Amino acid sequence: LRRAAESTAADYRALARHLRTGDGPPEVLPRPLDLGSLLAVAPPVPPAGTAPPARADSAALLVDSVIWLDALTADLARIHREM
Known part of the structure; x- marks a missing residue:
C-alpha cells in the first residue's frame, strides 16, 4: 500500500510540474493499481467475538485506503486522457 501511495503521489507531482511549467505532458502515464495484490494482504474480517476489534478495524481501514x-x-488517468 505504501509503494502504491508513493507511486500515485509521484504521478501527481509530475502532473503538477507539467501544469506549472507548461511543458509537454508527463511522459510516464499513471500506473493502474494492482487491487488484487493490495487487497490480498487484508486480513479477513473475523466473525463477531472471535478476534479483537482492532484487527477488524485494521482490515476495514486497509480496504478503505485501497479504494481511496x-x-x-483513476482521476489522474482521466486527467491524462483529457490533456
Whole structure:
C-alpha cells in the first residue's frame, strides 16, 4: 500500500510540474493499481467475538485506503486522457 501511495503521489507531482511549467505532458502515464495484490494482504474480517476489534478495524481501514487510492489513480488517468 505504501509503494502504491508513493507511486500515485509521484504521478501527481509530475502532473503538477507539467501544469506549472507548461511543458509537454508527463511522459510516464499513471500506473493502474494492482487491487488484487493490495487487497490480498487484508486480513479477513473475523466473525463477531472471535478476534479483537482492532484487527477488524485494521482490515476495514486497509480496504478503505485501497479504494481511496484507486479513485485517485483513476482521476489522474482521466486527467491524462483529457490533456
